[in-house]
Amino acid sequence: MNRERSSGSPDRTRVRPLVKRRAQEGDAAFRAYGIGVSIRTECLEVLERLAAYLPPGWEPVRPSRIHRFYAISRGASSNGSAYVLHVNARPMLEGDDLGELLANLALDLRLYIAEHARGRIFVHAGVVGWRGRAIVLPGRSSSGKTTLVRALVRCGAIYYSDEYAVFDRRGYVHPFPTLLFLRREDALSAHLPIEALGGSVGTTPLPVGLIAITAYGPTRQQRWRRLSPGEALLELLAHTVPARRRPASVLAALSRVVSHASALKGKRGEAEPTAQMILDRYASWSES
Secondary structure (H helix, E strand, O other), X not given: OOOOOOOOOOOHHHXXXXXXXXXXXXXXXXXXXXXXXXXXXXXXXXXXXXXXXXXXXXXXXXXXXXXXXXXXXXXXXXXXXXXXXXXXXXXXXXXXXXXXXXXXXXXHHHHHHHXXXXXXXXXXXXXXXXXXXXXXXXXXXXXXXXXXXXXXXXXXXXXXXXXXXXXXXXXXXXXXXXXXXXXXOOOOEEEEOHHHHOOOEOOOOEOEEEEEEEEEOOOOXXXXXXXXXXXXXXXXXXXXXXXXXXXXXXXXHHHHHHHOOEEEEEEEOOHHHHHHHHHHHHHHHHHO
16 A cells, blocks of 8 residues: 555635735745745736646745745836846846746745755655555756656655655655756747656655666666665765755754665666666565
């Protein structure tokens, strides 16, 4: 039984008080992972679409202690674009595509949260749940994490994240679902929830069962080697956002992660066979 299954749909009911408060006070304010955020806009269409782009676990609050300020205006650009995004009073992006602008706002906010979150450690990684354990796939942006996570979900795994592995002090990984960025052959792109692709989102924190460090490249044969706990720890540290800001707590939590997890590293080919290989390899190690 997969306890980590859930609908994973954005809680759009919670955006209503956010919109109402915005109309009354001039800001959409919320808190996530201990970080206070304010989004100021006069555009109703922004508020109507905002919920899907907010970080997991957000809660509406009064705009008191705010760490990150965003503003979205319309018709005030330097190049005639429809929308302008400011971050902490500095221009960040101009464009006509509101979805793309909101996606960039969300990307910037998630990175800020990853650097400053309280009580959580963010590692650049994809994560899926498999038979009560987490499979963690460390990697930078554009390294193929999303593609491999999607392939694992098609094999029956439960989606946790394709951007960050979020660890607590015990070394358990928590769900951090976001809209998946999908590139298309016609040069168009889309940001979709995993449910739109037939997957489901985990809800409960999991211990890590496998850490798989992969790099896409031309190879006739997939060659993988098993890593020691020390090697796995170094791989995780290389992708840990607050490693320099909080070295002691990072080392303590990640040491717990690698002490109970298997780890492998190697080059991979296409995502589908790699996903099945990872699951098969993990199953064989779990049974041995």
